Amino acid sequence: xxxxxxxxxxxxxxxxxxxxxxxxxxxxxxxxxxxxxxxxxxxxxxxxxxxxxxxxxxxxxxxxxxxxxxxxxxxxxxxxxxxxxxxxxxxxxxxxxxxxxxxxxxxxxxxxxxxxxxxxxxxxxxxxxxxxxxxxxxxxxxxxxxxxxxxxxxxxxxxxxxxxxxxxxxxxxxxxxxxxxxxxxxxxxxxxxxxxxxxxxxxxxxxxxxxxxxxxxxxxxxxxxxxxxxxxxxxxxxxxxxxxxxxxxxxxxxxxxxxxxxxxxxxxxxxxxxxxxxxxxxxxxxxxxxxxxxxxxxxxxxxxxxxxxxxxxxxxxxxxxxxxxxxxxxxxxxxxxxxxxxxxxxxxxxxxxxxxxxxxxxxxxxxxxxxxxxxxxxxxxxxxxxxxxxxxxxxxxxxxxxxxxxxxxxxxxxxxxxxxxxxxxxxxxxxxxxxxxxxxxxxxxxxxxxxxxxxxxxxxxxxxxxxxxxxxxxxxxxxxxxxxx
Amino acid sequence: xxxxxxxxxxxxxxxxxxxxxxxxxxxxxxxxxxxxxxxxxxxxxxxxxxxxxxxxxxxxxxxxxxxxxxxxxxxxxxxxxxxxxxxxxxxxxxxxxxxxxxxxxxxxxxxxxxxxxxxxxxxxxxxxxxxxxxxxxxxxxxxxxxxxxxxxxxxxxxxxxxxxxxxxxxxxxxxxxxxxxxxxxxxxxxxxxxxxxxxxxxxxxxxxxxxxxxxxxxxxxxxxxxxxxxxxxxxxxxxxxxxxxxxxxxxxxxxxxxxxxxxxxxxxxxxxxxxxxxxxxxxxxxxxxxxxxxxxxxxxxxxxxxxxxxxxxxxxxxxxxxxxxxxxxxxxxxxxxxxxxxxxxxxxxxxxxxxxxxxxxxxxxxxxxxxxxxxxxxxxxxxxxxxxxxxxxxxxxxxxxxxxxxxxxxxxxxxxxxxxxxxxxxxxxxxxxxxxxxxxxxxxxxxxxxxxxxxxxxxxxxxxxxxxxxxxxxxxxxxxxxxxxxxxxxxxxxxxxx
Numbered sequence: 001x002x003x004x005x006x007x008x009x010x011x012x013x014x015x016x017x018x019x020x021x022x023x024x025x026x027x028x029x030x031x032x033x034x035x036x037x038x039x040x041x042x043x044x045x046x047x048x049x050x051x052x053x054x055x056x057x058x059x060x061x062x063x064x065x066x067x068x069x070x071x072x073x074x075x076x077x078x079x080x081x082x083x084x085x086x087x088x089x090x091x092x093x094x095x096x097x098x099x100x101x102x103x104x105x106x107x108x109x110x111x112x113x114x115x116x117x118x119x120x121x122x123x124x125x126x127x128x129x130x131x132x133x134x135x136x137x138x139x140x141x142x143x144x145x146x147x148x149x150x151x152x153x154x155x156x157x158x159x160x161x162x163x164x165x166x167x168x169x170x171x172x173x174x175x176x177x178x179x180x181x182x183x184x185x186x187x188x189x190x191x192x193x194x195x196x197x198x199x200x201x202x203x204x205x206x207x208x209x210x211x212x213x214x215x216x217x218x219x220x221x222x223x224x225x226x227x228x229x230x231x232x233x234x235x236x237x238x239x240x241x242x243x244x245x246x247x248x249x250x251x252x253x254x255x256x257x258x259x260x261x262x263x264x265x266x267x268x269x270x271x272x273x274x275x276x277x278x279x280x281x282x283x284x285x286x287x288x289x290x291x292x293x294x295x296x297x298x299x300x301x302x303x304x305x306x307x308x309x310x311x312x313x314x315x316x317x318x319x320x321x322x323x324x325x326x327x328x329x330x331x332x333x334x335x336x337x338x339x340x341x342x343x344x345x346x347x348x349x350x351x352x353x354x355x356x357x358x359x360x361x362x363x364x365x366x367x368x369x370x371x372x373x374x375x376x377x378x379x380x381x382x383x384x385x386x387x388x389x390x391x392x393x394x395x396x397x398x399x400x401x402x403x404x405x406x407x408x409x410x411x412x413x414x415x416x417x418x419x420x421x422x423x424x425x426x427x428x429x430x431x432x433x434x435x436x437x438x439x440x441x442x443x444x445x446x447x448x449x450x451x452x453x454x455x456x457x458x459x460x461x462x463x464x465x466x467x468x469x470x471x472x473x474x475x476x477x478x479x480x481x482x483x484x485x
Numbered sequence: 486x487x488x489x490x491x492x493x494x495x496x497x498x499x500x501x502x503x504x505x506x507x508x509x510x511x512x513x514x515x516x517x518x519x520x521x522x523x524x525x526x527x528x529x530x531x532x533x534x535x536x537x538x539x540x541x542x543x544x545x546x547x548x549x550x551x552x553x554x555x556x557x558x559x560x561x562x563x564x565x566x567x568x569x570x571x572x573x574x575x576x577x578x579x580x581x582x583x584x585x586x587x588x589x590x591x592x593x594x595x596x597x598x599x600x601x602x603x604x605x606x607x608x609x610x611x612x613x614x615x616x617x618x619x620x621x622x623x624x625x626x627x628x629x630x631x632x633x634x635x636x637x638x639x640x641x642x643x644x645x646x647x648x649x650x651x652x653x654x655x656x657x658x659x660x661x662x663x664x665x666x667x668x669x670x671x672x673x674x675x676x677x678x679x680x681x682x683x684x685x686x687x688x689x690x691x692x693x694x695x696x697x698x699x700x701x702x703x704x705x706x707x708x709x710x711x712x713x714x715x716x717x718x719x720x721x722x723x724x725x726x727x728x729x730x731x732x733x734x735x736x737x738x739x740x741x742x743x744x745x746x747x748x749x750x751x752x753x754x755x756x757x758x759x760x761x762x763x764x765x766x767x768x769x770x771x772x773x774x775x776x777x778x779x780x781x782x783x784x785x786x787x788x789x790x791x792x793x794x795x796x797x798x799x800x801x802x803x804x805x806x807x808x809x810x811x812x813x814x815x816x817x818x819x820x821x822x823x824x825x826x827x828x829x830x831x832x833x834x835x836x837x838x839x840x841x842x843x844x845x846x847x848x849x850x851x852x853x854x855x856x857x858x859x860x861x862x863x864x865x866x867x868x869x870x871x872x873x874x875x876x877x878x879x880x881x882x883x884x885x886x887x888x889x890x891x892x893x894x895x896x897x898x899x900x901x902x903x904x905x906x907x908x909x910x911x912x913x914x915x916x917x918x919x920x921x922x923x924x925x926x927x928x929x930x931x932x933x934x935x936x937x938x939x940x941x942x943x944x945x946x947x948x949x950x951x952x953x954x955x956x957x958x959x960x961x962x963x964x965x966x967x968x969x970x971x972x973x974x975x976x977x978x979x980x981x982x983x
């Protein structure tokens with residue numbers, strides 16, 4: 001069996017689930033089990049791919065040659081390995097959780113929901129393993145279009161309006177900024193393949209590089225850099241598993257992943273360091289980071305607060321890329337994983353709370369900790385990971401980011417990170433604090449669904465496991481920046 | 486069979502010409518329609534044979550009536566002219582296949598057979614324009630094709646009387662264009678004593694620096710620019726496309742201006758290409774470049790503010806013609822190749838868009854306004870799907886032909902002019918998203934509750950429409966054929982330049 005087989009299997013499994021799901025409308029049990037099984041297969045393949053990558057194997061194939069220098073091709077790089085692992089691994093958890101949520105909440109149109117859920121995962125995995133910018137762009141769009149029905153799932157006016165904003169910003173930015181940026185790269189270099197050490201070096205002059213980077217940075221709307229962040233809170237009308245998928249696994253991570261890929265494999269870290277083309281991006285991402293944290297504090301709706309927290313956390317990753325030193329980029333790559341696990345825990349918890357009590361406002365959650373101890377404990381652990389407290393995984397990535405900024409002597413970044421951490425503490429820990437220490441309101445009914453509670457708790461445990469078991473991730477990030485080759 | 490192969494260059498002209506005579510006198514309209522289809526299919530068949538021949542021989546020269554050139558009329562089919570030949574043949578086949586229901590509802594009953602006859606005459610004229618290698622013969626075909634096209638446009642007067650005005654404008658401007666062209670040809674004949682294109686290209690440099698040649702060149706180019714609807718000489722185009730009977734809009738949008746652009750390239754490269762070292766045409770190059778940039782923006786802006794869908798598409802055509810001319814005005818191999826790529830691709834895109842719009846307007850009997858008939862996409866999902874694909878292709882999204890043309894055009898522009906020209910191209914194509922989005926949104930969202938019209942799919946139109954849509958995607962994924970043939974064409978054209 002050739003090694004490319006694993007890439008095929010990893011990509012085709014969610015696609016198969018997409019094709020099978022509509023036919024299993026009549027047998028919901030069988031339909032719903034497709035997700036976890038598919039997740040397991042894809043995750044196994046991703047692990048296989050990761051270990052092959054660590055052994056130094058070159059993996060990849062050209063799927064379709066459009067013309068001489070244009071192709072749809074898949075190629076494994078370090079960032080892709082990480083994103084592939086995240087997408088497929090959390091698919092298992094999310095799909096189990098989704099079953100619990102959809103049934104516990106008695107949602108309509110479950111088959112359509114699961115169908116588009118699989119296609120979104122398919123697009124995310126394709127993005128992870130794409131070998132050039134064109135492939136990345138195509139599946140980036142597939143991801144946008146496939147998540148639109150999920151965002152507008154409730155089919156009321158509010159959902160439609162949110163869906164329109166979601167599509168408008170994501171499709172608009174990608175066509176107006178990202179596509180021209182890709183075209184410019186092709187025109188300059190005659191090539192779109194991701195190249196270690198950067199593709200553009202020697203092809204673009206210093207004055208133009210920041211502008212091209214700007215086209216990419218704002219074109220990748222999924223990275224939610226201000227001022228193109230509005231779609232993310234708007235998409236909160238979707239059912240919570242979608243928010244978990246969007247805000248922790250597929251969509252936003254596809255955005256920051258594309259950002260990092262562009263920075264490391266198109267521009268090249270060295271090139272950015274030489275030209276200082278990314279200095280402006282440090283400012284933009286720092287501003288996004290702080291502003292969205294401030295907005296998060298003002299939100300009383302739990303999901304909206306998490307959404308703004310996500311925007312802020314995404315900027316950590318963009319910031320890491322913009323600092324453009326090896327350690328900072330490593331930190332950013334790690335933060336993809338750490339934030340994914342941490343934030344999915346929080347969203348799972350939010351969904352579990354909603355299923356059990358139909359409450360979504362933070363001020364209503366007083367004293368619920370005693371009736372849902374596991375869920376709120378998970379929320380607490382997840383929050384600690386996002387804040388960056390050892391022994392949770394999130395501490396590693398923040399540590400690396402700080403190291404990176406010290407190396408470049410950008411001391412103000414450390415200040416920014418510290419302020420943001422304090423804000424995190426305030427707006428995230430408020431939720432478990434209220435739940436555990438305040439008096440319960442008497443009239444709240446709690447009806448838990450086990451399939452929502454256990455994945456949440458397991459995800460929380462994962463943040464701790466990731467703190468201890470950091471070594472493989474570190475090796476992969478070493479390979480991304482070219483250490484130890 | 487051998488006889489057919491030998492006479493292929495004239496067969497693609499003579500077949501529609503002869504059928505047009507028969508069609509005109511047939512009493513039964515259905516028979517006329519059938520014969521029109523037959524003629525179109527035959528033409529397509531001959532074109533395919535011709536394509537095979539050309540790929541083997543590179544150049545086929547045919548002497549009309551066995552009179553050898555330069556005195557006799559020569560027909561030449563080479564790697565350049567085969568491209569418009571294919572465009573005309575394919576579009577005419579697809580458009581005439583569903584024309585009958587449209588003509589019966591949009592044209593006065595007693596004129597339907599004549600409409601078919603004019604249709605075939607237009608095709609004969611266009612085919613002749615593309616194949617002939619004689620400058621005066623070209624004028625004859627120019628007149629045949631534009632006069633019949635004018636009459637076709639005016640046939641739309643049953644639906645809207647404005648069609649008559651549109652046809653009249655087209656007639657006057659077309660006549661001015663043709664006159665300019667023939668003045669140029671006359672001057673050239675006066676100084677060189679020949680009308681054959683390749684003969685001209687040899688005689689002109691021998692004359693040395695000659696003012697008559699400059700004047701002749703200017704007149705010819707200006708005349709053709711009217712026909713090609715190059716900004717600001719495009720004013721006849723939007724109304725002609727919008728008020729013509731539906732199948733005619735498709736035919737004209739996809740072929741007429743393309744052929745004129747082809748002639749423009751022929752004149753400037755085949756006839757005058759040899760004398761580039763004597764006359765500096767650099768200023769003309771920049772005039773064309775400037776006009777094409779104006780066209781890109783003016784067409785797009787007009788499309789953004791236009792409400793009528795057909796007119797909107799016509800304005801967008803003006804902008805797209807700008808892109809094509811831009812490629813030619815670069816006078817590099819990459820530039821000309823990119824403009825031929827876009828020539829083919831734009832024919833595919835606009836044919837698809839016009840077909841879907843026409844399908845949507847069938848049951849409503851009126852123009853589709855971006856505001857009046859909203860939500861029609863939900864009632865015609867197949868047509869709407871095809872429309873979206875073609876619209877995305879127009880926007881230049883990857884996996885469609887539009888992306889390929891934009892990519893190569895921008896590359897060519899960057900290679901010869903530097904960064905500012907790609908920037909302008911990208912800016913205008915970003916602007917074009919505004920009207921594309923307006924169309925899609927208007928047709929999909931906001932279902933009109935008061936709309937009592939029964940609208941359903943038209944099978945006879947969505948089959949050709951799906952074929953076009955498929956081609957839009959297929960050549961976007963496997964672009965080798967179009968790119969290679971365009972590069973071959975560019976090479977063949979530039980061979981003349983010394």
